[in-house]
Amino acid sequence: MTHESINQSLQVKPSAVAVGFFDGVHKGHQAVIQKAKEKADELGIQSAVMTFDPHPSVVLKKGKINAHYITPLEEKEQVLASMGIDYMFVVKFDKSLAQLSPQEFVDSFFVGLGVQHVVAGFDFTFGHKGKGTMEILPELSHGRFTQSVIAKVEKEEDKISSTRIRQVLDEGRVEEAKTLLGRPYSIKGKVIEGDKRGRTIGFHTANMEIDHDYYLPKIGVYAVRVIHQGTSYPAMANLGVKPTFEGDREPNVEVHIFDFDEDLYDQMIVVEFHLMVREEKRFSGVEELKGQLVDDEAQIRHFFSDR
Numbered sequence: 001m002t003h004e005s006i007n008q009s010l011q012v013k014p015s016a017v018a019v020g021f022f023d024g025v026h027k028g029h030q031a032v033i034q035k036a037k038e039k040a041d042e043l044g045i046q047s048a049v050m051t052f053d054p055h056p057s058v059v060l061k062k063g064k065i066n067a068h069y070i071t072p073l074e075e076k077e078q079v080l081a082s083m084g085i086d087y088m089f090v091v092k093f094d095k096s097l098a099q100l101s102p103q104e105f106v107d108s109f110f111v112g113l114g115v116q117h118v119v120a121g122f123d124f125t126f127g128h129k130g131k132g133t134m135e136i137l138p139e140l141s142h143g144r145f146t147q148s149v150i151a152k153v154e155k156e157e158d159k160i161s162s163t164r165i166r167q168v169l170d171e172g173r174v175e176e177a178k179t180l181l182g183r184p185y186s187i188k189g190k191v192i193e194g195d196k197r198g199r200t201i202g203f204h205t206a207n208m209e210i211d212h213d214y215y216l217p218k219i220g221v222y223a224v225r226v227i228h229q230g231t232s233y234p235a236m237a238n239l240g241v242k243p244t245f246e247g248d249r250e251p252n253v254e255v256h257i258f259d260f261d262e263d264l265y266d267q268m269i270v271v272e273f274h275l276m277v278r279e280e281k282r283f284s285g286v287e288e289l290k291g292q293l294v295d296d297e298a299q300i301r302h303f304f305s306d307r
Helices: 027-043 056-060 073-082 102-111 137-141 162-170 174-181 286-305
Strands: 002-005 015-019 046-053 087-092 115-121 146-150 185-192 206-210 220-228 231-240 252-257 268-278
Touching: 015 027, 015 087, 027 046, 027 115, 027 146, 046 073, 073 087, 073 185, 102 115, 102 137, 137 146, 162 174, 174 185, 174 268, 206 268, 220 252, 220 286, 231 268, 231 286, 252 268, 268 286
Parallel strands: 002 087, 015 046, 015 115, 046 087, 115 146
Antiparallel strands: 185 206, 185 268, 206 252, 220 231, 220 268, 231 252
């Protein structure tokens, strides 16, 4: 898949494009993207996804300074590539973009890129103050491209949305997040040198350097799978600040991979979250902590033994 940042000299082949922010690339998003891919195949043209960076809330200052994403841009690109999409267009969202009229947006980003078909969700808006809607897009296209609107995708009568996924992550309900996403919620990062405390109590751990853009689930202990060089390993993960010890206040992730003794230092791993086992808590000492970790491992091994 080709990743293109939008600029005036960009030359691309005609495409059917799914447009939206698509944070999480969840099942609702997948319905929009799959429609664009089907239309591209039907028309014999390229399939594309048009997304935005950063999130509009960062630029429009709606109570946020930094945004955290279920799928940061690099991970979003990987998910789209796995879906067989040819192009990912990344439109820089800034104040000048926010000031474009709906017609200017259409002329610049649909017509200007040779788009022949636009697919978006029923609630997609564009242009100044979101005045452009899918309802008026046929009028703005002036016959230069066609369009499809995808109705909301529901699960148990609630709209599948990035907001809903963030809510279940806030509660540690990662198994529900998996249902909404169509895949396990995951984070990717490099293994870095830690404080080596785990070795002293029989639980060798890999500490992850995590991109600050990630929207992290609730602090706690999780049953996870660690993906390293294409192989998946069952593991336990602590997401938190390790309150039993002093000095750690920024949330971090450390994983103990079962029956694994390779050195992962400075290598990239992916951690898939499958079940929250318990909340993080402070222990009276190392022995109490070690006893709890033994219990956690037994519970997580049993969880994975049935899967």
